[in-house]
Amino acid sequence: MDQPRDTSSVIEITPSAPVTTADHGWRAKCLQRLIRMDLPVPRSFAISAAAVRGIASGRMLARGDLDRLIAAAGGLVGVRPSALNPEWGGPGTVLNVGINAACHARLAQRLGVDAADALYRGFVQSYAIHVARLDPDMFSEPDATLADALAAYRDETDEDFPQDPARQLAEVLRSMARAWDGPSARLLRQAKGAPADASLGLVVQDMALALGPGVTGSGTIQFIDSVTGAPGITGRFQGQTQGRAMLADAVTLYLTRDPRGPSLEETAPGVFADLVRFGVAARERLREEMQIEFVVADSELSIIDATRVQRSSRAAVRIAVALGRDGIIPTDEAVMRVQPRALSDLLHHQVDPRAPRDLITRGMAASPGAATGRIVFTAAAAQAAAARGEPCVLVRRETVPEDIRGMHASVAVLTERGGMTSHAAVIARGLGLPCIVGASGISIDARARTLTAGARSFREGEEITIDGTSGEVLAGAAAMLEPALDDAFNQLLEWADAACTIAVRANADTPEDARTARMFAAQGIGLCRTEHMFFDEKRLPAMREMIFADRPEDRRLALDRLLPMQRDDFTTLFQIMDGLPVTIRLFDPPLHEFLPHDREGMRELAETLDLPLSDVVRRVDALSEFNPMLGMRGVRLGIVIPEIYEMQARAIFEAAVAAGRKGEGVVAEIMIPLVSAMREVELVRHQIEGVAASVRQETRTRFDYRLGVMVETPRAALRAGDIAEHCAFLSFGTNDLTQMTYGLSRDDAGRFMGSYVAQGVYAEDPFHILDQEGVGELILTGVKRARARKPGITLSVCGEHGGNPESIAFCLHAGVDYVSCSPFRVPIARLAGAQESIRALRAAQACEGLKAGS
Known part of the structure; x- marks a missing residue:
């Protein structure tokens, strides 16, 4: 105990003390701010993270420091953890350190025997469990007396309970320091995002006793509801209770007036008014909604601590917006305070x-x-x-x-x-x-x-x-x-849009999808998958007739039945989007997906088509592939059976003409899927140009369209420069691009992906968070080569990664013009894009500041 110490290891927390979050943790810094606000905070000391590391390794504070820490009136202190980030937790608080037989006698005279016994017994139990690491069952008996607790300690340790306050404090500090360094605590912190070497400071604070005469007790108070974020005073106040110490006449009071029972507001109106005043001040000065921990001793108020209010996702949005509207924080900071994924909780039940x-x-x-x-x-x-x-x-x-x-x-x-x-x-x-x-x-x-x-x-x-x-x-x-698509939700996203430098579109296949996209302020449709339209029970028969047709003219006859349905689909989408861009991907899946695979289904199909069952079985077998996702699908199907893409192009152009006549300025965007060679684009472009000319002549209407390519194969990414010469836009389909880059089936990878991530083979599931080292490298290569060959080309990402916050950050820095994601992920993408835009702006400003300073 008598080893030399660093004089800065222990600092009394005063308004001007050199307390920093980095050296002493969030709690110490928060207490200093409360003290600067002239709140009635008991005398408090901060022990630095460096000193705590020393304590864990056996270098205890000097005896003089220990005596100074515990020398308050009454000789009792509490010890609390003070990590760099409050989310990282820490060892449990230990109260009433320093109580012994002599102190117990003084407390009995001042507070009464029952209160003194409760304080001493509570500390003995807490010390036995958390410091001496004795069996908790031996010290958790609610009816145990002080004598029982002291006897149990003596029986378990073969020595009397320590009476030296400095020794008690030293053992508490050592126990908390070593608990922080334990392997289980380290794993728990890392799960919360803390680095492996995260440090811990400690705070030692004079005890404000919550047992005794008059209105006395401890509690917490906050000024918003943690689940909804609605304004309102909530919390608790328990009279004659302090930690594990509790008197027989302990009673819980409501904070505000309540017909169900007595309240602190009625019992001690002055104390309650001070708490409300302190809460308003803390919100303004600390720029956050805080939960205040307090003690009342015979109607005298002490503020023990203040922590950020725990909150649900919907409460987080409401709080951030309220702070922004009240001018307590800038709107950009309000945008940064809400996790993008939290918005999912507001969109649904x-x-x-x-x-x-x-x-x-x-x-x-x-x-x-x-x-x-x-x-x-x-x-x-x-x-x-x-x-x-x-x-x-x-x-x-x-x-x-x-x-x-x-x-x-x-x-x-x-x-x-x-x-x-x-x-x-x-x-x-x-x-x-x-x-x-x-x-x-x-x-x-x-x-x-x-x-x-x-x-x-x-x-x-x-x-x-x-x-x-x-x-x-x-x-x-x-x-x-219920969902919470309220005024706060809309305000937050308005602020986000003002800051965002990357556009967000939606993947939408149906009118319902498109309406949802508009509701969430998507800037267009970045991917409309047309194949889902063909699974409708009214369309499937025509689709199957086309599949079984042997001649082009027979295929066209079947497709002619689908043409008006497709035209109506696209017309509706164009009208809903009201002039915003709509990118329609041409037919992509292999044809076998539209055929039955069981005997009964084939028999029914044979009857419907008036064909022998054997013909149906042969055609189903002929269309089956060993690996259909790498077989005849996408552009390959469009080249081998060109009638499909011709029908779809005609439906798109006729829909654009129809929508244009009703006032919407439509520029249709047609996207070719699964391209891997420039010649594929040339062939399909030639087809589509012919259909466009024919529709213009038939309707005597001029219309524009844009032709693009969905980059889903590694080769397309590598040859993006050549491909870009023949199209107006490229959209990276990261679902298939990830699948083909890894050689993984996205439908089957879930069977082993958890094990792979757990063992560090992959840092994350690459289908969930974009693999920046592999797939990302292909995207960066494609972006660079496409822009080098055609500087004005539009580039986007339209796979599921387009709604993932980490992946959106990559896309923004890669120079992508927009991302497209599922409609219900549009708000998440808008917020994530805004946050990354704000980070990029701040980094640029910091860089400019450094240049100016140099």
């Missing part, structure tokens, strides 16, 4: 965090929001339930394109297999449906129509809740919070 949860199993949280419905196992059953007006949850091993109608009819989706970019996840995000994928803890028996999770079994028709935000499947109907 959410399970109320205050409600109980009956957990069935967990999976990947693939699409946020929550919904309750009855279990169905097929798309047909989902449609039937929707027709009856019954909310249903579609439960599948994994979804396929034919399930799209069932997904439309459901309120949520649950799959046993799949990852973040599986079919179910992508479509659910586009539809705004809560979705959980990769729930490997369930087993589905489609024949028996049951879902099994562990020892529990659920039959079709039973009710479950899907929490797509947390990835939890719950039994029954859970209590919900």
